[in-house]
Amino acid sequence: MPLENEILVRARDLRKRYGDHEAVRGVDFEIQRGEAFGFLGANGAGKSTTMRMIGCVSEPSGGHLEVFDRDPHTDGPAIRARLGVVPQDNTLDTMLTVFENLTVYAGYFGIKRKEARAKAAELLEFVQLTARSGDQVNDLSGGMQRRLAIARSLINAPDLVILDEPTTGLDPQARHLVWERLFQLKQQGVSILLTTHYMDEAEQLCDRLVVMDEGRIIAQGSPRELIDTYVTKEVVELRFGGKHTTALAEIARGLDGIGGQIEPLPDRILVYTDDADDTAAALEAREIRPTSMLDRRATLEDVFLRLTGRALVEDEA
Amino acid sequence: MTATAAAWRAFGLQWALYRHIWHGTVFSSVLLPILYMISIGIGVGSYIDSDATGGITYAEFIAPGLICSVAVMMLGNDMVYPVFGGYQEWGGAYLAQRATPLRPVDMLNGHLLYAVAFRPLTACTLVAVVLAFFGVYASAWAVLAVVASVLVSASIAPWLFAWCSSLKNDAMLNAVFRFAIMPITLFSGVFFPAEQMPGFLQPLVWVSPLWHGTELARAATAGVAPALPPAAHIAYLALLAVGGWFAARRVIVRRLSF
Numbered sequence: 001m002p003l004e005n006e007i008l009v010r011a012r013d014l015r016k017r018y019g020d021h022e023a024v025r026g027v028d029f030e031i032q033r034g035e036a037f038g039f040l041g042a043n044g045a046g047k048s049t050t051m052r053m054i055g056c057v058s059e060p061s062g063g064h065l066e067v068f069d070r071d072p073h074t075d076g077p078a079i080r081a082r083l084g085v086v087p088q089d090n091t092l093d094t095m096l097t098v099f100e101n102l103t104v105y106a107g108y109f110g111i112k113r114k115e116a117r118a119k120a121a122e123l124l125e126f127v128q129l130t131a132r133s134g135d136q137v138n139d140l141s142g143g144m145q146r147r148l149a150i151a152r153s154l155i156n157a158p159d160l161v162i163l164d165e166p167t168t169g170l171d172p173q174a175r176h177l178v179w180e181r182l183f184q185l186k187q188q189g190v191s192i193l194l195t196t197h198y199m200d201e202a203e204q205l206c207d208r209l210v211v212m213d214e215g216r217i218i219a220q221g222s223p224r225e226l227i228d229t230y231v232t233k234e235v236v237e238l239r240f241g242g243k244h245t246t247a248l249a250e251i252a253r254g255l256d257g258i259g260g261q262i263e264p265l266p267d268r269i270l271v272y273t274d275d276a277d278d279t280a281a282a283l284e285a286r287e288i289r290p291t292s293m294l295d296r297r298a299t300l301e302d303v304f305l306r307l308t309g310r311a312l313v314e315d316e317a
Numbered sequence: 318m319t320a321t322a323a324a325w326r327a328f329g330l331q332w333a334l335y336r337h338i339w340h341g342t343v344f345s346s347v348l349l350p351i352l353y354m355i356s357i358g359i360g361v362g363s364y365i366d367s368d369a370t371g372g373i374t375y376a377e378f379i380a381p382g383l384i385c386s387v388a389v390m391m392l393g394n395d396m397v398y399p400v401f402g403g404y405q406e407w408g409g410a411y412l413a414q415r416a417t418p419l420r421p422v423d424m425l426n427g428h429l430l431y432a433v434a435f436r437p438l439t440a441c442t443l444v445a446v447v448l449a450f451f452g453v454y455a456s457a458w459a460v461l462a463v464v465a466s467v468l469v470s471a472s473i474a475p476w477l478f479a480w481c482s483s484l485k486n487d488a489m490l491n492a493v494f495r496f497a498i499m500p501i502t503l504f505s506g507v508f509f510p511a512e513q514m515p516g517f518l519q520p521l522v523w524v525s526p527l528w529h530g531t532e533l534a535r536a537a538t539a540g541v542a543p544a545l546p547p548a549a550h551i552a553y554l555a556l557l558a559v560g561g562w563f564a565a566r567r568v569i570v571r572r573l574s575f
Contacts, residue, residue, distance in 0.1 A: 049575075057415050058575040077318065077418040085416035089406040093330070093413065100333050107329035108417035110318065137408075 006033040008068060008160050008191055009054055015062035016049050023049040025215035026063060031160070036182075036192040038202045038209035040300070042308060046215040047195035048088070051164055054193065056080050068159065081109060084158030088165050090149040092137045098124070099133045102152055109156040116155070123151035127181055143174025150181060154190075161185065163194040167201060179204060199301035213308045223300050230306050231298040232260045232272040236279050238290040239268045251288070258282045263305055272302065318418060320426065327419055327427020328435075330410055334399075335431070345390065346440040347447055350383055354451050357508065370510065373539050380453040381462050381534030382507030382527075387444050388437045388466040389473065389527055393498045395432040396474050400481035401490055403428075404572055411573060421569040425478060429562075433471045441466040454538050461537035469530030472554040473501070475561030482568040501527045511544075529553050 009031040016024040024046045031037045039047040052058035054067055056076035065072055067079045092101050099120055106116035124130045127147035132140060140148065146166065153161055166182065167175040182205055186192055196202050202209055203223045210220040219226055236259065240251060245266050252264040259273030259282075269290075273279040276295035283290070335342075354376060362375030370378040403411035403424075414424050441463045449459070477493060484490065504514065505527035514522055522528050529550040532543035543550060 052575050055416060057573070077420055080416060081418040083416070087412065087416065089412070091406075091409055091413040091416075093334075093410055094408045095334055095337060104330050104333045105413070105417070108326050108414055108419050110322070110326060110418075 007031070008033055009193070010066040011050075011054075011063065012065075013063035014050070014053065014060055014065050016046075016053060016058065017061040022061075023215055024053070027210075027212070027215075027217045029210055029217065029220065031191070031193060033159070033191050034189050035207045036186050036194070036205050038206035039193075039195040039212055040197070040199070040202050040209050040304065041195075041212035042197060044214075045212040047212055048164055050212070051162055051193070051195055055083060055085055055162055081156065082159045084153030084156065084161040086146075086149045086153045086161070086163040086166060088168065090145050092145055092148060092152070094137045097134050097136060098129060098140070098148055101137060101148060102155055105152050106155045111156065119155055120151075123154055126154075126184075127151040128177075141174070143170050143177060146170060146174070146178055147181065150178070154185075158190075160191045160193055163192065165195055165197070167196070167198065175201075199299060199304055203300045211304060211307055218307050219303070226300065226303045227298050231302045232274050233298060234273055234276045235296055235298050235302055236271040236273055236276050237268050237292075237294040237296065238271065238283075239292045241291045254286070254288060255283075258286070261306060270302070270305070272298070272306070320423065323419055323423035324426035324430050327414060327424050328430045329427075330414070331428060331431035331435070335435075342391075342440060345387065346443040350387065350444045350447050353383055354380070354448060354453075358451065358453075371541055373541065374453075376451055377453045377455075377539050378510075378535070379508055380448045380451070381465070381538040382505070382531040383448065384441050384444050384462045384538075385466045385469045385527055385530040385534050386502055386507055388441055388470040388530075389498060389502055391436050391440060392432060392470060392474055392477055393494060395436060396428075396477040397481055397490055397493050400428065400478050401484055401487060404482065411569070415573050421573045422566050424573075425475075425562075425565050425569050428478065429471075429474055433467065433474045437466045437470045438463065455540045458540075459538040462534035465530045465534035465537065468533070468551065468554040468558075469526050472526040472530075472557035472561065473497075475558065475565040479561065479565040479568045482565065482572055501525050504528075506531055526554055526557055 007030050011027060011029050013026045013028060014024060015022065015026050027050060039050060041047045049058065053060050053065060053072065056067065056072040056079050059073065068082055070079050072079055093104070096104060102120035102123060103116045106119060111119065124133055127150055129144060129148060129151070132144065137145060137148070150166070167178050170178065179201065182192065186205065192205070194205065206223060208220070208222050210217045211226070212218070219230060221229065240248065243251070248269055249264045252262050252269050255262050255269065255271060259271040259279045261272045263270040263272070271279055280293065358376035358379050365375040367374055403409050406412070411424050445459065445463055477497070480493065481490065500521070504518065504521050505511070505525040506522060507527065511522040511528055532545070533547060533550050535541050536543045536547065
């Protein structure tokens with residue numbers, strides 16, 4: 001029987017080193033049964049490496065990791081038997097049909113042929129690919145292939161589904177369809193672990209998430225908690241006609257003291273504030289008149305920019 | 318889960334793939350040996366005195382080698398691109414299997430089960446049956462030629478697996494055909510007695526698994542005494558097989574540790 005608050009994954013000071021490069025630098029987190037847990041971060045932040053360690057295909061270089069109360073070092077196959085994995089590259093077999101991709105994969109888990117066929121049919125229904133059952137994988141669109149990979153990851157009724165950037169490279173419509181399926185899984189009580197660098201994805205799907213940067217966890221909590229902790233309630237977006245980058249940075253310097261943090265972006269300036277009306281008044285007082293001013297609630301993207309913005313700028317420099 | 322059960326699970330993929338390509342193998346297993354037998358065995362053979370082939374007809378001489386050669390040629394299909402592709406991001410079977418309870422060694426065993434047992438046992442048996450219609454067997458012991466073909470396959474397959482698993486790009490894949498499969502097929506005493514080769518090339522013959530297998534197979538089909546005691550030929554092939562398996566295991570374990 002699943003226990004409430006059962007911890008599925010427990011990591012303490014988890015590390016991974018490749019030669020001189022330390023990809024994961026001592027991270028701590030716990031993932032509970034039934035929750036959707038996200039790893040958020042830029043490319044190279046250490047998300048995928050952490051996932052691979054949880055997926056028991058990468059040996060940690062240090063620290064402690066337990067998955068389903070077992071040690072990945074000694075119990076890799078037993079742990080993987082209870083995981084569902086959707087890799088970034090899908091790794092679907094292009095020589096097989098859509099249906100065979102599921103039944104063959106079921107065989108790896110020791111699922112009997114008859115049961116595998118029934119389960120495959122049910123999962124194709126779930127990801128809306130029943131009509132494509134006999135087609136070759138190469139004939140499917142990117143979004144369909146990703147949905148097939150999701151169906152494949154569910155073939156063994158896993159206790160935890162791991163998705164590595166599930167919607168990267170998909171068009172907006174395909175992304176929404178994937179989100180819809182994942183949301184449905186979540187509602188069915190399936191525990192989900194995902195990495196993403198899309199803030200809207202994290203915000204929609206994750207109950208709890210950690211933000212990773214350069215191999216470290218720099219913040220963790222629910223999307224709401226992160227927003228409340230790291231950014232102000234509101235954000236005012238200022239645009240100044242055709243002005244971009246350096247010109248905007250110049251204007252941003254003149255905004256010092258207005259609201260909270262000021263974040264110049266290539267096409268607009270973000271002013272983090274607790275009161276948008278006060279900010280508007282302060283701008284007027286300084287005779288700074290943007291061509292457009294948009295007042296909105298702070299999002300996870302703001303948290304991300306606030307926490308890692310400087311690192312990204314340094315990357316580009 | 319035992320290692321055998323796990324290997325069977327991994328074999329499931331090869332079986333599913335085989336069901337898509339089996340009709341193509343009929344050409345290599347049935348038509349090709351018939352063509353070889355008619356053109357070389359009977360055609361070329363009509364110019365060859367049986368003294369040159371140890372007192373048996375030329376067709377009888379090449380039949381056992383043909384059975385074993387089919388095993389080698391099949392490895393060119395089963396163990397080169399499929400193994401290399403197994404690690405590629407565009408659909409690598411091993412990468413997909415890595416996320417399941419299968420261990421890298423299970424993937425190796427599953428692939429070998431297909432290439433070393435299933436393929437020669439089906440295709441080489443078919444070849445052997447087809448050749449029987451040419452009246453090239455001295456006795457029912459000829460059936461052991463299929464066992465020899467399995468041994469040949471087992472001695473080469475794991476080395477191909479290790480080599481193709483260690484490659485990061487496909488530029489070197491053709492080297493397998495140029496420097497392994499082709500010379501093995503040509504210089505193993507299949508189409509002419511190995512003693513006919515110049516002395517300095519003889520060592521090439523002795524190291525070729527196909528030569529050892531063909532010697533065994535010829536003893537089975539034509540009752541000709543092999544160059545070495547059968548146990549010595551078998552021991553050589555077995556040693557290569559075991560050594561190759563350990564090499565292949567080492568490579569796949571490394572390749573699939575991230």
